[in-house]
Amino acid sequence: MDVRPSPRRHGRSVVAALALGATAVLALAGCSSPGGSGGTEEQTLTVWFPGTNPDEQKLVNDTLVPRFEEETGAQVEVTFVDWGDISTKLNSAFAAGTAPDVFGHGPAAAADFVANDRILNLDDDVANLSDDDREDLAAALPGGQVDGSQYLIPLSLQGYLVMYDAEAFAAAGLDPDDPPSTWEEIRDAAETLTERDGSGAITRSGLLLPSQALARQQSFLTLLAGEGGTLLDEAGSEATFASDEGVDALDFFAGLYSGDDAVSTGLGEDYLNAPAAQQPLVLGTAAMTVQSSSGMEKILEAAPDKDLRVMPALAFGDNDPAAFGGAGPGLMINSDTDHADLAWEFITYMLSPDVGTEYTEGIGAVPVRASAAESDYAKNSPVISMFLSQTDRFVANPNVVGWTQVRDALDSSIEQALNGTPARDALESAATETDEILEANG
Known part of the structure; x- marks a missing residue:
């Protein structure tokens, strides 16, 4: 399959690492620091989540996003879109030039977005994660790949x-x-x-x-x-x-x-x-x-x-x-965004160990990190612990x-x-x- 390369990001700056409070502990390269060049204080990030799960909406809107805004100084505008409408509304938004900076979808949709140059290639960002992080996420990341390159970051396993x-x-x-x-x-x-x-x-x-x-x-x-x-x-x-x-x-x-x-x-x-x-x-x-x-x-x-x-x-x-099974819904970055650094910062915040477990526990999903097996969420749930033990046996639809x-x-x-x-x-x-x-x- 011929997949065209994604455009370069706009205004990309490089720093050695980013720490997002006590909860987001991913070591990253390729992200703007909140107070440095390309700082996030005056930026507004638009994010669309697929689905209208009331528990997810409350957790994201009332807890996770406000915490991210406090830690970064950025503003995040979140919209939840019904699964039955997400593809149609995204296509309309792309045609009108109003697509969100970050949007979620199922992994099976990623290849079509890649073919139409809609989303950024995240290989460099993933490569800059620590070895421990990549190993911890090994069951999830392949589900967001198209032709071996990373385009979607799963937020849960299914x-x-x-x-x-x-x-x-x-x-x-x-x-x-x-x-x-x-x-x-x-x-x-x-x-x-x-x-x-x-x-x-x-x-x-x-x-x-x-x-x-x-x-x-x-x-x-x-x-x-x-x-x-x-x-x-x-x-x-x-x-x-x-x-x-x-x-x-x-x-x-x-x-x-x-x-x-x-x-x-x-x-x-x-x-x-x-x-x-x-x-x-x-x-x-x-x-x-x-x-x-x-x-x-x-x-x-x-x-x-x-x-x-x-x-x-x-x-x-x-x-x-x-x-x-395999990777569940995840987040992608619009190739036309002017806030690529902030977009990646938001994704890694959602992917961080504490926030990721808090998010999946809030929606009753399987965490993307293998280390979540040691969390109270998994230890107290025979269902989640069983699903985590079976991640290497899950087979996903092809991207x-x-x-x-x-x-x-x-x-x-x-x-x-x-x-x-x-x-x-x-x-x-x-x-x-x-x-x-x-x-x-x-």
Whole structure:
């Protein structure tokens, strides 16, 4: 893929290090000091965060940003934009020349911004972090790279693991202290855990995987990676998911919902985003569900009397365990900003150990730093500690130009397979469309 280099930053000055109070302890080179040349006292930084999470808005607006402003003397104007509108509003803002200095998005969007020269290359900035910082962030940084160069700095990690009802396991004669470690074993357990009424209709699903739009593509990737398969080739130019591994993964997914031995009900329903009190594990309408870390935390709050636990990532057979996940949403710097130094200063503030942990704890997400495993946040949360222990097993969607189009094409074909189309036919159709999209964007 041909990626054009980003423009040089405006007014860039170099200093040896920056200390942002007691909380921001990243050693940096390439940032303006608050009181030196290019100082920040009179600068105003515009920042857009994706999403409208009330907890995140309160934390950022009432605590984190005021602290940054006090430490730097700068002003920060923060806007939260609904996920469904963020891409459209950013495109309009870029066209009008009013795009923010810093903006957030999911990692999968980075390649398109790079291809259109919208964001700055951050390789030099990352290289100037200390060796300890880069090692601490090793699980997160690759998710913000395009063609090996850093463009997005993740603020959290994300992923999906299986949460299960230990009491349901015990009642069904299964050992909750020795849960399944492969997808074959989890399928067997799901058959034992599934309950039906007199007509044969499922009243408690043994296992639920997200099967609604877009989330089903992430479920497929979890299964595909567990089979040892991949979505694209190493060059990111050709689909590889229409493989035997892909067919087996999709057949497994579809088989959960179909046939006399189905173990799941509610195909296409969005249980992931249901209120915590309405989650299948809370209601007892499922014994195992795939969930995000934040979803699990909310479920535990809603059902404090239930014995709910988290499994590590799973595999098929002797393959390496894997699950969808990796870098979560992160921040990028507008290539046309006049405040590149201040923008990087803000990002590193958000990334610093104390602030980063405070931010992820506030939104129930997984911290980007490995060292966060020693924080009270992780130690006091079996969910977060499990997710942190699995970061090397998370597999992300690829950062290639045109990925969102590829994802949508694959998602549509997965939907067809879940509703009866043979898995190989569905995947081969999606692969043909994928190759055309990648070639057009190459």
